[in-house]
Amino acid sequence: MAASDPDKLIAKADKLTKLSLTRWSADWKSATVLYEQAANAYRIAKNYEKAKEAFEKASKGQEMISSPWDAAKHMESAAALAKELGKWNEVADFYRRASELYVVCGRSQPASDALAKGARALEDAAPDEAIQLYTDACAILEEDGREQMAFDLYRAATTAYVKLEKYTDAAAFLLRLGLAADKCNATNSQCKAYLSAIIVYLYAHDFKQAEKCYNDCSQIDAFLRSDHCHFASKLLSAYTEGDIEEIKRLAQSSTISNLDHTIIRLARKLPTGDLSGLKADASREEEEPLDENDLT
Amino acid sequence: MTVIDLITRVDAICKKYDKYDVDKHRESDNVSGDDAFARLYGAFESQLDAALLKSEAVATEKNRATAVAMNAEIRRTKTHLLEELPKLQRLAFKKVKGLSKEEHEARNDLVSAMKDRIQAIPDGSTTAAKTGGGTASASSYTGIKFDSTFDGKFNDEYFQKTEESDKFRQEYEMRRMNQDQGLDVIAEGLGTLKEMAHDMNEELDRQVPLMDEIDDKVDRANADLKNTNVRLKETVHRLRSSRNFCIDIILLIIILGIAAYLYNVHAFSTLAYLRIMCLSLASIHV
Numbered sequence: 176m177a178a179s180d181p182d183k184l185i186a187k188a189d190k191l192t193k194l195s196l197t198r199w200s201a202d203w204k205s206a207t208v209l210y211e212q213a214a215n216a217y218r219i220a221k222n223y224e225k226a227k228e229a230f231e232k233a234s235k236g237q238e239m240i241s242s243p244w245d246a247a248k249h250m251e252s253a254a255a256l257a258k259e260l261g262k263w264n265e266v267a268d269f270y271r272r273a274s275e276l277y278v279v280c281g282r283s284q285p286a287s288d289a290l291a292k293g294a295r296a297l298e299d300a301a302p303d304e305a306i307q308l309y310t311d312a313c314a315i316l317e318e319d320g321r322e323q324m325a326f327d328l329y330r331a332a333t334t335a336y337v338k339l340e341k342y343t344d345a346a347a348f349l350l351r352l353g354l355a356a357d358k359c360n361a362t363n364s365q366c367k368a369y370l371s372a373i374i375v376y377l378y379a380h381d382f383k384q385a386e387k388c389y390n391d392c393s394q395i396d397a398f399l400r401s402d403h404c405h406f407a408s409k410l411l412s413a414y415t416e417g418d419i420e421e422i423k424r425l426a427q428s429s430t431i432s433n434l435d436h437t438i439i440r441l442a443r444k445l446p447t448g449d450l451s452g453l454k455a456d457a458s459r460e461e462e463e464p465l466d467e468n469d470l471t
Numbered sequence: 472m473t474v475i476d477l478i479t480r481v482d483a484i485c486k487k488y489d490k491y492d493v494d495k496h497r498e499s500d501n502v503s504g505d506d507a508f509a510r511l512y513g514a515f516e517s518q519l520d521a522a523l524l525k526s527e528a529v530a531t532e533k534n535r536a537t538a539v540a541m542n543a544e545i546r547r548t549k550t551h552l553l554e555e556l557p558k559l560q561r562l563a564f565k566k567v568k569g570l571s572k573e574e575h576e577a578r579n580d581l582v583s584a585m586k587d588r589i590q591a592i593p594d595g596s597t598t599a600a601k602t603g604g605g606t607a608s609a610s611s612y613t614g615i616k617f618d619s620t621f622d623g624k625f626n627d628e629y630f631q632k633t634e635e636s637d638k639f640r641q642e643y644e645m646r647r648m649n650q651d652q653g654l655d656v657i658a659e660g661l662g663t664l665k666e667m668a669h670d671m672n673e674e675l676d677r678q679v680p681l682m683d684e685i686d687d688k689v690d691r692a693n694a695d696l697k698n699t700n701v702r703l704k705e706t707v708h709r710l711r712s713s714r715n716f717c718i719d720i721i722l723l724i725i726i727l728g729i730a731a732y733l734y735n736v737h738a739f740s741t742l743a744y745l746r747i748m749c750l751s752l753a754s755i756h757v
Contacts, residue, residue, distance in 0.1 A: 321680070323673075323676065323677040323680075324677070359676065360676075361673045361676065363666075363669035363670065363672070363673060364673055429659055429662045429663065430662075433666045
């Protein structure tokens with residue numbers, strides 16, 4: 176029976192589940208078993224399309240017999256196959272469904288893992304969707320109070336944002352990472368997150384934001400006392416002085432090398448744009464108070 | 472009455488009857504009669520004496536800083552006195568009553584002598600005066616000058632570099648550079664270690680709740696397994712101790728044998744017998 180044609184298995188299982196005059200209630204148990212067998216057979220035969228469908232049906236069957244865990248597992252398999260086929264919206268849907276089923280089981284970690292897997296699969300094809308999945312995964316973990324696991328997800332999401340060149344969003348995400356790290360007393364990760372945020376702002380040539388970010392983060396004791404804060408202040412002062420050599424030298428230092436590699440790449444490309452513009456801003460600010468003095 | 476009491480009493484009485492002291496009045500009149508000149512002259516004398524005393528103390532002073540400070544003090548006094556000197560001269564020329572002609576002339580001499588005496592006070596700059604020459608010393612008293620006690624000592628000999636000291640200095644610099652490089656390398660290494668330690672710390676913190684979960688789950692699984700084991704043992708025991716099972720099998724074999732024999736030998740009637748046998752067997756079994 177197990178080695179028989181998967182098509183036949185599918186047909187048989189369908190018959191078991193379809194309600195008709197002779198059948199008053201669908202026999203999901205046996206049908207699910209048949210579906211699983213068929214799906215495995217299809218997968219071995221590398222017939223991904225059919226395998227995917229079979230997994231979907233198997234998952235539905237598991238749901239019917241109230242075992243959400245197995246249902247979720249089948250959904251994940253279906254999603255993986257959809258990824259092979261390149262059907263990105265289906266991938267997203269399946270992974271979301273799997274995650275929901277995991278949440279029904281009350282297991283948040285596998286739920287967020289499922290979303291993370293989906294996001295990773297979609298990073299190249301549909302990056303916005305991927306970021307959405309990452310955000311949801313982080314939300315699930317944070318609800319459950321397990322922010323520690325979310326660090327990797329935050330970092331992956333930041334990388335995705337940087338790839339999309341959405342620097343403000345990336346920096347915002349890094350600040351969220353800092354917040355999560357704060358809750359778990361992971362001071363090193365927190366300080367690294369804040370420094371990375373400042374660097375991202377500088378890379379986006381948004382000096383004011385970078386300074387504001389630095390001032391905000393200096394309110395936090397752990398950051399203020401750390402090496403990263405010191406480094407950030409040196410970097411910002413090098414920027415105000417327009418000292419390109421100094422910036423390049425700072426970017427080569429070991430503090431940067433400990434950060435995430437996307438951030439390292441950004442740091443090595445600093446300084447972007449025109450430093451003299453920043454200097455002109457700074458000097459203009461200095462002139463204005465003098466004018467006021469003259470008037471008075 | 473003690474001596475002290477006596478003295479105080481005498482002082483008090485003297486003070487009371489001072490106004491009757493003719494000699495003293497005459498003296499003070501003399502002084503006040505000479506008016507400003509004598510008074511000023513007296514003041515000059517006292518300051519000069521003080522400066523001389525200080526210069527003597529400087530000569531014996533071992534601490535460089537105190538010596539310099541005292542010299543500065545002496546110089547200040549000297550300049551002050553020299554400034555006041557013209558005033559004294561003017562007073563000397565004034566005609567005061569009750570003063571003889573000789574005394575008047577003597578006053579001029581006194582003033583010039585005073586000038587010399589002021590200039591003669593040693594204040595640590597005398598060596599410069601000696602080497603600088605007469606003009607230098609003359610000008611040094613009319614102008615403002617920042618005196619340094621090391622005047623004339625900063626000559627060429629002071630900074631002369633010998634070859635030995637050059638080499639020594641170079642070696643020192645080289646060694647210092649090497650040390651700096653070595654320290655830099657160490658600093659890098661330490662920084663990396665610190666990062667790794669921090670990351671390990673965070674990773675372990677992350678894994679603590681996971682380990683707790685694993686602990687719980689394994690405990691539960693263990694308990695379940697123990698339960699299942701006990702029940703299985705019971706069941707197997709019951710099964711083995713029941714004889715019914717074995718008896719059933721033996722009887723079945725015997726009856727089947729008989730039925731086959733009867734079937735082979737007698738065709739028709741055995742069927743009826745067979746049916747009866749089956750029924751009875753069934754009743755026994757149930």
